[in-house]
Amino acid sequence: MNRPTYRVTELLGDGIGGELSQAIHRLAEALPVRVEFIPVDLRVENRRARGKILYDEAVELINTTKVALKHPTATTEESPNAVLRRKLDLSVIHRPVYTIPGVPTNFRRELDLDIVRIATGGTYDDPGRMIGDDGAVSLRIVERRPVREAARYAFNLARKTNKIVTTASKYTIQKATDGLFEKVANEVADQFPEVPHTIELFDALLGKVIMSPQKFQIVLVLNEYGDFLSDMACGLAGSLGIGASANLGFDAGAVVRVALFDAAHGTAPDIAGKNLANPTAIFLAFAMLLYQIGEISLGQAVKNATLDLLREGVRTPDLGGAESTESFTEAVANEVVQRV
Numbered sequence: 630m631n632r633p634t635y636r637v638t639e640l641l642g643d644g645i646g647g648e649l650s651q652a653i654h655r656l657a658e659a660l661p662v663r664v665e666f667i668p669v670d671l672r673v674e675n676r677r678a679r680g681k682i683l684y685d686e687a688v689e690l691i692n693t694t695k696v697a698l699k700h701p702t703a704t705t706e707e708s709p710n711a712v713l714r715r716k717l718d719l720s721v722i723h724r725p726v727y728t729i730p731g732v733p734t735n736f737r738r739e740l741d742l743d744i745v746r747i748a749t750g751g752t753y754d755d756p757g758r759m760i761g762d763d764g765a766v767s768l769r770i771v772e773r774r775p776v777r778e779a780a781r782y783a784f785n786l787a788r789k790t791n792k793i794v795t796t797a798s799k800y801t802i803q804k805a806t807d808g809l810f811e812k813v814a815n816e817v818a819d820q821f822p823e824v825p826h827t828i829e830l831f832d833a834l835l836g837k838v839i840m841s842p843q844k845f846q847i848v849l850v851l852n853e854y855g856d857f858l859s860d861m862a863c864g865l866a867g868s869l870g871i872g873a874s875a876n877l878g879f880d881a882g883a884v885v886r887v888a889l890f891d892a893a894h895g896t897a898p899d900i901a902g903k904n905l906a907n908p909t910a911i912f913l914a915f916a917m918l919l920y921q922i923g924e925i926s927l928g929q930a931v932k933n934a935t936l937d938l939l940r941e942g943v944r945t946p947d948l949g950g951a952e953s954t955e956s957f958t959e960a961v962a963n964e965v966v967q968r969v
């Protein structure tokens with residue numbers, strides 16, 4: 630029987646990126662579908678040698694395959710993530726953050742948050758300027774389109790998963806920017822009457838997530854708030870190094886047009902080439918990619934096999950275990966085969 634084939638752009642990275650790429654290929658072999666990875670070399674030397682043309686090629690390919698998996702890249706003159714986000718108009722970042730039983734954390738509660746963050750604007754698109762020597766100013770930008778795209782994505786996710794959406798901002802103080810954000814989010818919420826929607830002030834939300842994490846499921850926020858919340862939530866979950874994200878671009882009908890999946894961690898130069906890299910984050914990113922292409926049960930198999938093994942103590946040294954990148958990958962691949 631012919632296995633369905635999916636084409637995926639694979640953006641090759643620096644440091645542990647090579648080992649993670651091998652791990653992903655091994656894992657993909659365990660699936661009953663064929664994943665054809667089309668590589669684009671985003672390693673430093675190639676970026677320096679080929680510059681803009683390389684990014685143009687990457688963008689053209691991703692626009693064709695619609696999905697991409699990105700390995701960590703060293704930041705040099707530019708951040709490849711920022712360049713790709715801009716060139717592909719990736720306006721939304723979806724970052725699931727959850728505690729994993731067995732993974733060490735200082736937080737004694739369970740946390741399971743889907744952070745949906747507007748990836749552009751806020752205070753991050755304007756570096757600001759000095760006014761004389763003693764003052765400085767920067768613009769805060771909120772635009773209807775990315776807020777609407779993020780809100781539709783968040784409410785659709787809630788509809789599919791029976792979850793609650795919480796919007797959080799400082800609308801009482803930042804009346805224009807955060808007021809517009811809440812207004813657009815409310816307009817979208819009205820189209821999803823069956824989805825519970827709660828509104829919080831962002832500062833209060835931070836405290837409440839720590840005190841009562843079970844009350845929050847999908848949190849929709851502007852750019853900088855998403856940045857702060859993601860790191861806080863990852864710190865609580867003990868998983869700064871094992872988180873993954875989807876970077877999403879939408880068409881005019883607010884349907885996902887392109888999606889780029891990546892791990893939150895960097896290139897880990899200190900352990901590169903030593904067979905010590907933990908591939909959990911890139912496996913979780915790959916699981917999100919499988920959901921995106923409609924292979925929901927395969928995505929669940931990859932995610933659950935990875936998390937179950939971590940729970941059972943099958944772990945790489947960064948999580949206190951003794952597995953190598955290869956032996957952990959082999960264990961996950963074998964587990965996936967049993968489940969699909």
Ligand code: NAD
Nearest residue numbers: 701702703704870893894895896897898899900906907947
């Ligand atoms: P880092 O995440 O690479 O490393 C921080 C620490 O975590 C190191 O001790 C490292 O060994 C460990 N670590 C990270 N990932 C790991 C994994 N998968 N398995 C086991 N241990 C892991 O952060 P850094 O050292 O600040 O950055 C190194 C480079 O990565 C920099 O050039 C930075 O700009 C880049 N970076 C890239 C991305 C990305 O491409 N998405 C993200 C963050 C940092």
